[in-house]
Amino acid sequence: MNQKDVFLFLIVCFFGSLSISAQNVDNTHDGFLHCGTDQQLHKVFAEHPELKAEFELNQTRAEEQDAIDFRNGYQPINSTEKIGNSSQMTPPTYIIPIVFHVIHDYGTENISDAQILDQVRILNTDYRRLNADTISISSTFLGIATDAKIEFHLANIDPNGNCTNGIDRIFSSETYIGDDDSKLNYWPRNKYLNVWVVKSIGNGAAGYAYLPGTAPSASKDGIIIVSTYIGSIGTGNPQTSRALTHEVGHFLNLTHVWGLSNNPGITCGNDGVTDTPVTKGWVTCPAFNASHICNANIEENIQNYMEYSYCTKMFSTGQRTRMYSALGSNLGQRNQLSTVTNWAATGVNNNPPNTCAPTADFLPSDKVFICVGGSVTFDDISWKGHPTSWSWSFPGGTPSTSNDSIPVIVYNTAGVYAVTLTASNSSGSNTLSRTALVKVSSTTAQYSAAQYFEGLESAAVFTNDWTVVNAQGNGWTRVTTAAATGTASVKLTNTESMLGTVDEMVSPSINIDLISNPVFTFKLAFRQRTATDNDRLRVYVSTNCGLSWSQRYSKLGATLSTGAATTSSNFVPGAAEWRTETVSISNVLNSTNVRIKFTFESEGGNNIYIDNINISGPTGINVPDAGIQHFDVYPNPIQEQSIVTFSLEHSQKVNLQLFDMTGRVIAEIFSGTLSEGAHQFPVQGNNFLLSGMYFVKLTTSEGRSATQKLLVN
Numbered sequence: 001m002n003q004k005d006v007f008l009f010l011i012v013c014f015f016g017s018l019s020i021s022a023q024n025v026d027n028t029h030d031g032f033l034h035c036g037t038d039q040q041l042h043k044v045f046a047e048h049p050e051l052k053a054e055f056e057l058n059q060t061r062a063e064e065q066d067a068i069d070f071r072n073g074y075q076p077i078n079s080t081e082k083i084g085n086s087s088q089m090t091p092p093t094y095i096i097p098i099v100f101h102v103i104h105d106y107g108t109e110n111i112s113d114a115q116i117l118d119q120v121r122i123l124n125t126d127y128r129r130l131n132a133d134t135i136s137i138s139s140t141f142l143g144i145a146t147d148a149k150i151e152f153h154l155a156n157i158d159p160n161g162n163c164t165n166g167i168d169r170i171f172s173s174e175t176y177i178g179d180d181d182s183k184l185n186y187w188p189r190n191k192y193l194n195v196w197v198v199k200s201i202g203n204g205a206a207g208y209a210y211l212p213g214t215a216p217s218a219s220k221d222g223i224i225i226v227s228t229y230i231g232s233i234g235t236g237n238p239q240t241s242r243a244l245t246h247e248v249g250h251f252l253n254l255t256h257v258w259g260l261s262n263n264p265g266i267t268c269g270n271d272g273v274t275d276t277p278v279t280k281g282w283v284t285c286p287a288f289n290a291s292h293i294c295n296a297n298i299e300e301n302i303q304n305y306m307e308y309s310y311c312t313k314m315f316s317t318g319q320r321t322r323m324y325s326a327l328g329s330n331l332g333q334r335n336q337l338s339t340v341t342n343w344a345a346t347g348v349n350n351n352p353p354n355t356c357a358p359t360a361d362f363l364p365s366d367k368v369f370i371c372v373g374g375s376v377t378f379d380d381i382s383w384k385g386h387p388t389s390w391s392w393s394f395p396g397g398t399p400s401t402s403n404d405s406i407p408v409i410v411y412n413t414a415g416v417y418a419v420t421l422t423a424s425n426s427s428g429s430n431t432l433s434r435t436a437l438v439k440v441s442s443t444t445a446q447y448s449a450a451q452y453f454e455g456l457e458s459a460a461v462f463t464n465d466w467t468v469v470n471a472q473g474n475g476w477t478r479v480t481t482a483a484a485t486g487t488a489s490v491k492l493t494n495t496e497s498m499l500g501t502v503d504e505m506v507s508p509s510i511n512i513d514l515i516s517n518p519v520f521t522f523k524l525a526f527r528q529r530t531a532t533d534n535d536r537l538r539v540y541v542s543t544n545c546g547l548s549w550s551q552r553y554s555k556l557g558a559t560l561s562t563g564a565a566t567t568s569s570n571f572v573p574g575a576a577e578w579r580t581e582t583v584s585i586s587n588v589l590n591s592t593n594v595r596i597k598f599t600f601e602s603e604g605g606n607n608i609y610i611d612n613i614n615i616s617g618p619t620g621i622n623v624p625d626a627g628i629q630h631f632d633v634y635p636n637p638i639q640e641q642s643i644v645t646f647s648l649e650h651s652q653k654v655n656l657q658l659f660d661m662t663g664r665v666i667a668e669i670f671s672g673t674l675s676e677g678a679h680q681f682p683v684q685g686n687n688f689l690l691s692g693m694y695f696v697k698l699t700t701s702e703g704r705s706a707t708q709k710l711l712v713n
């Protein structure tokens, strides 16, 4: 934002805050619609100058046509393709078949059919001027707030001639950064309006659309929109539920009311539609008499659907005429959408629609790691047609088959098991199998020794004893291209295309109880790609076979990085780029069955490597005062952090402090009552302490004490 923009932004905010106490308040929310359409167009035009030239020519033609249409009083075009409608409402002039492609990773972005149906209802309400809030349209514009007579009907026949309910679901990590690459399973644009629903779009945009003739290719034409902007129910909400009304306006050749050259609030602009006044655009909803910004005596159409504010509720008659022109033009093949032939081809006249056979799909409860004797709940999420019967197969489970829609299955034998669902209704059936889905562990730990050490040198051990959970993209892999010691480590190949993905790696079960004063360390190597990447590594422990996890370590971005510089090329660590990480496991010191989980959340940074996963007692045992045993600090000298370990002969109050050379208390590490047995506490390291010698001192209520030197380099 330059100075001028800041100033203009403040003007908008000023009027925005005025509206709270003024009359005609539409909306006191401070949010507004972030539409990515103009940004996307400028990006495409930079790559395809020929599209820009054609677009500008078409916009000039549309503006000239608008001037003629305006002189003629914006008479609606009489379509010969009206269809009969038994309701009292006048029939629509245009019916556009629509399909929603929900791109999902089994998260909340996999929105329900009901939420999409609610969105279609809102779209048709807005384009037929059936919205209840027309009552609060400014009197200046009430006369031109038009019934656009355009309807959107979910497709009932897909491009292959098969049954559909107009809702398509695709499992893909493309949901995390919604862009043209996320436009999977495109249906021909001359038959359908494609709407892709994703979890998020870069820059916080709610969505974007291509105006006719501006898509870089036919298969990218249509609208992409964030799932929380769909409908007013479920993960949607009423305030933001008109984002698609706005984006469809773009699809039908409407620009923002101030044009498409910049964000709202910057310069007075024109949309090539005569009956919508020149404006800078609005992100707030001031009183109508406070909206005369560009011309002193001309009220601006702040409630237009092509504004950014959340008080929009109308299209103008001029905008309708411009949309009709788009639907009559072969630009972007829009003129083929609303024809008798296409209504038949896409089944939008089917009333009631056919019942489609289901496409089988299901979700386990999070509990895919369980101990022997544990249970897993499976949710049917089949789509396209509602199943009326379910046939499940659960090898290794009890029961091993089920006909419930939400079966609960107990697993009594250790192993890794597949699950199969056949979902059926009167129109047919469909089967989905997911292999290696349920991991059932023995309650007896696989590793029981005085030390646990995994240097990843054995390929068989990593394959057989570790579990890699990789939903999409690259997963944790054993490599011999880098190692802290020996020749092998585990690596996650992390690139910009991994953004948003989560990768897990789970250890075999370990008996920690046999390890005296255990300290958990591992070797890490990681680089950022750019200084703003915030990739995160977390480490968790579980004492119930992975059913639940507690987080013990979390680092991100520059703190996670083990090298000073960022690197855009493929990161392979040198010997000096490995760092020892220490993880406090004070919560599981006496557990006989512990699993460790490494979770990496990618923000598109560079590769990460892990090696030498080690749980062992301190090397040099200090013999302190009676009543306190095994008092030690490790690693020493301190790195990112050290762990203080000790055992108490019996429960008592203790005080654990960090002193500097002068005897000054630097940190109160712990003060309180501890139980008998082993304990450990982290000491934050070299980011917090100046170089030098420090002392960690434990004193007990029995008057005992123990002291250890701690070096900071």
Ligand SMILES: [Zn+2]
Pocket: 035, 036, 037, 038, 246, 247, 250, 256
């Ligand atoms: Zn827009």
Ligand SMILES: [Zn+2]
Pocket: 257, 270, 271, 272, 273, 274, 275, 276, 277, 278
């Ligand atoms: Zn205008």
